Amino acid sequence: MKKLISLCMMWCICLSMWAGKHYTVIVSLDGFRWDYPQMYDTPFFDRMAREGVKATMIPSFPSKTFPNHYTIATGLVPDHHGIVANTFWDPQRQELYKMNNLKTRNDASYYGGEPIWITAQKQGIKTGNIYWVGSDISVKGQHPTYYHVYDQKPRLTQTERVAEALRMLKLPEEERPQLVMIYFEDSDTYGHTYSPHSKETHRCVEELDALMKYLWEGLQSLPFGKDINLIVTSDHGMATVSADRFVPIKHLLNEKWYSLIDGNLPAQIYTKPEYRDSVYQALQGLNHVRVWKKEDIPAYLNYGSNPRVGDIIVLPDLGWLVEEGNKTLPGAHGFDPTYDDMQVMFRACGPDFKKRYEAPKFRNVSIYSLLARLLHITPEKTDGCLEEVENMLIQ
Structure with a gap:
């Protein structure tokens, strides 16, 4: 009898779930x-x-x-x-x-x-x-x-x-x-x-x-x-x-210091280990960007623990780009x-x-x-x- 009651209850639950699908x-x-x-x-x-x-x-x-x-x-x-x-x-x-x-x-x-x-x-x-x-x-x-x-x-x-x-x-x-x-x-x-x-x-x-x-x-x-x-x-x-809101960075860095700079929102810099501090120091004091070592990225961004993240992150202020050229599309995201x-x-x-x-x-x-x-x-x-x-x- 208990087994029958249990089966009936399960059947009723299933019917209820199906009715509310x-x-x-x-x-x-x-x-x-x-x-x-x-x-x-x-x-x-x-x-x-x-x-x-x-x-x-x-x-x-x-x-x-x-x-x-x-x-x-x-x-x-x-x-x-x-x-x-x-x-x-x-x-x-x-x-x-x-x-x-x-x-x-x-x-x-x-x-x-x-x-x-x-x-x-x-x-x-x-x-x-x-x-x-x-x-x-x-x-x-x-x-x-x-x-x-x-x-x-x-x-x-x-x-x-x-x-x-x-x-x-x-x-x-x-x-x-x-x-x-x-x-x-x-x-x-x-x-x-x-x-x-x-x-x-x-x-x-x-x-x-x-x-x-x-x-x-x-x-x-x-x-x-x-x-x-x-x-x-x-x-x-x-x-x-716009093209008048660029923050160029390559001229501040020795090419032997890094293996890759990828992107502009943010710019991810993959440094050679012995030059990581050199890259970081060279980018201090720039206007319209924030520069972090990956382990120092603010906690609210939930970013930096993955090995795929760049060693140095350069994040521009809204409306600005980390860019070297003089042309850009009118709209961007990544901020x-x-x-x-x-x-x-x-x-x-x-x-x-x-x-x-x-x-x-x-x-x-x-x-x-x-x-x-x-x-x-x-x-x-x-x-x-x-x-x-x-x-x-x-x-």
Whole structure:
């Protein structure tokens, strides 16, 4: 009799969980600043704020694309998951990782942590993915259940990505992904090329707002549309930069002191050990930058313990670049994430989210915990925490 009661209780729990099954679609609009909905006309994002949750999200350092998309996926800061910049030197391999070099980009051994799609699939949940960083790489020997290779041409257009997400969600229930992740790059491209404050970026933002409305209407048209959560957010913001705000450093350094200077936001200097102090001392007193030995990087940036981080870090003030030339694109990112211009929009609506709720600022390392909660799965240990984001959920 006890065994029968126990089986009945388990069956009731399973039925209850099945009845409350919700789906989650999370979208990243690369380089989409938190204040774009204030700067431009975005009726759908305004509607999401009225019908769901509005917040500002703080990226991890450095505020770059690959590090932050992989942070959102794993809940780990770049210093801990290993993708410490878009390009970096790996001293163990004696190799330069570059996000646009297929050899290094597709080398799964660079990618630490466990993306949410793997955590979900280990617990019996199917996932779909359209171009999220890391999704087309065999991390821990796994891919999402359904995914697309970013470098396979022709790449899906924006509307094709929406159509593909809807196609996945129209699959028979036993094949259907419960988590779908979608990436769009256009807002980053326009922000870099024309600056955040430009008519071109204005048009791009409004087109993305319309595209997200199209996605939402497609989701709501499904038989289970009321059971779908939609999250729209980003990896980092965008700041205006110009060619008259450069801080050149190479002329201050003897070439025999270092093996590589990589990047400008921040500049990572990989020094020869015996000249590390020489490089550090030579860069003291510069205006518009902060210079640290990696072990002295402020704790709030959570950066510097990974061997892939440069020995000396030169981080410019907002709007400045560590640069030698006289030309630059009008928009850039990578700055200290506490600058408002680096922070990003967060909108969420659906059955699990409160309505008309403005949540406090939160760190992007906690998105993994939020997704795990929405999927009712046990998360891996991360640098984020559910407590930081559970205020936005219906309890």
